[in-house]
Amino acid sequence: MSLYAIRTEHLSRAFGTLRAVDDLNLEVPAGIIFGFLGPNGAGKTTTIRLLLGLLPPTTGTAFVLGYDVRTQADAVRARCGALLEHTGLYERLSAEDNLEFFGRVARLPRAERRARIRQLLTDVGLWERRAEPIATWSRGMKQKLAIARALLHRPALLFLDEPTAGLDALAAAALREDLAALARQEGITIFLTTHNLTEAERLCQQVAVIREGRLLAVGSPEALRRQRQAPVHVVTTGLSPAVLEGLRATFGAEVVQPGAADGHLVLNLGPQQSAAAVVAYLVRQGVAVEEVRREGASLETVFLNLVQENEHGI
Numbered sequence: 467m468s469l470y471a472i473r474t475e476h477l478s479r480a481f482g483t484l485r486a487v488d489d490l491n492l493e494v495p496a497g498i499i500f501g502f503l504g505p506n507g508a509g510k511t512t513t514i515r516l517l518l519g520l521l522p523p524t525t526g527t528a529f530v531l532g533y534d535v536r537t538q539a540d541a542v543r544a545r546c547g548a549l550l551e552h553t554g555l556y557e558r559l560s561a562e563d564n565l566e567f568f569g570r571v572a573r574l575p576r577a578e579r580r581a582r583i584r585q586l587l588t589d590v591g592l593w594e595r596r597a598e599p600i601a602t603w604s605r606g607m608k609q610k611l612a613i614a615r616a617l618l619h620r621p622a623l624l625f626l627d628e629p630t631a632g633l634d635a636l637a638a639a640a641l642r643e644d645l646a647a648l649a650r651q652e653g654i655t656i657f658l659t660t661h662n663l664t665e666a667e668r669l670c671q672q673v674a675v676i677r678e679g680r681l682l683a684v685g686s687p688e689a690l691r692r693q694r695q696a697p698v699h700v701v702t703t704g705l706s707p708a709v710l711e712g713l714r715a716t717f718g719a720e721v722v723q724p725g726a727a728d729g730h731l732v733l734n735l736g737p738q739q740s741a742a743a744v745v746a747y748l749v750r751q752g753v754a755v756e757e758v759r760r761e762g763a764s765l766e767t768v769f770l771n772l773v774q775e776n777e778h779g780i
């Protein structure tokens with residue numbers, strides 16, 4: 467199989483004058499969990515629909531598992547699983563009967579179907595409860611069953627649109643664990659959208675951030691965090707207005723801000739600037755440096771910065 471499970475080339479989709487997906491160039495390596503992040507209305511669901519060939523692009527194209535979504539949508543859908551907004555499960559049927567039904571729709575031979583249903587229900591911890599009608603089940607249990615359903619036909623690529631939306635913290639954590647284990651076990655690629663940045667950080671080897679249909683950043687959560695350095699806090703004694711002015715002149719006015727308390731500096735250093743240079747400068751000016759602390763940039767900070775910068779047209 468190709469190195470990339472998904473490759474988009476200038477993929478765009480307009481609804482009237484609205485560019486829901488705008489010149490998207492994305493490469494998703496095979497075999498990873500890829501997180502697609504963005505605020506409401508960013509174009510995440512539209513992208514999934516384009517990738518599944520459910521919606522034609524206005525311009526550009528995408529290759530999913532090597533197939534062109536414009537001309538080979540059937541081949542794409544046969545090899546992909548998807549859990550979009552609705553689970554599509556039948557509330558009155560038991561878990562096992564739900565999977566049995568969808569296994570037949572997928573034309574899985576009887577023996578294979580049985581074995582696969584047992585394996586998947588076991589993997590998500592629902593085998594013991596297979597005979598219960600799912601109407602009374604919790605949202606988390608139904609979501610696990612829906613993922614099992616999406617995996618029945620052994621897809622190479624699984625699309626999940628907000629898989630943990632509406633789940634409490636415990637259920638979301640349990641689902642994440644199952645997803646990580648399933649991805650490893652089945653050797654598949656997972657493309658998921660989420661608003662939950664902790665989720666993306668824990669689960670995804672790579673993430674992309676989009677806003678207004680445009681790609682803002684892509685990379686591993688660590689790489690994105692490194693790219694955006696977090697502020698450095700320096701606590702000093704003997705910081706005079708003259709030294710503060712000197713610091714601003716040397717390192718840039720926008721970089722150096724006085725903090726909440728006297729003698730507390732907050733520095734937004736660029737990638738080329740080091741905290742050590744600031745400390746050396748302060749010491750040369752006779753300022754005592756009591757503490758230097760760099761905040762750990764969370765993916766959340768990175769995400770908010772990216773989205774807000776874009777909003778302000780920076």
Ligand SMILES: Nc1ncnc2c1ncn2[C@@H]1O[C@H](COP(=O)(O)OP(=O)(O)OP(=O)(O)O)[C@@H](O)[C@H]1O
Binds near residue numbers: 481504508
């Ligand atoms: N069928 C459609 N007709 C017109 N506009 C649409 C259609 N589908 C989506 N849009 C618009 O395209 C933009 C992107 O929508 P999309 O659902 O892809 O965003 P999203 O990132 O999935 O948002 P959310 O996180 O809120 O689900 C939105 O402004 C939406 O209103």
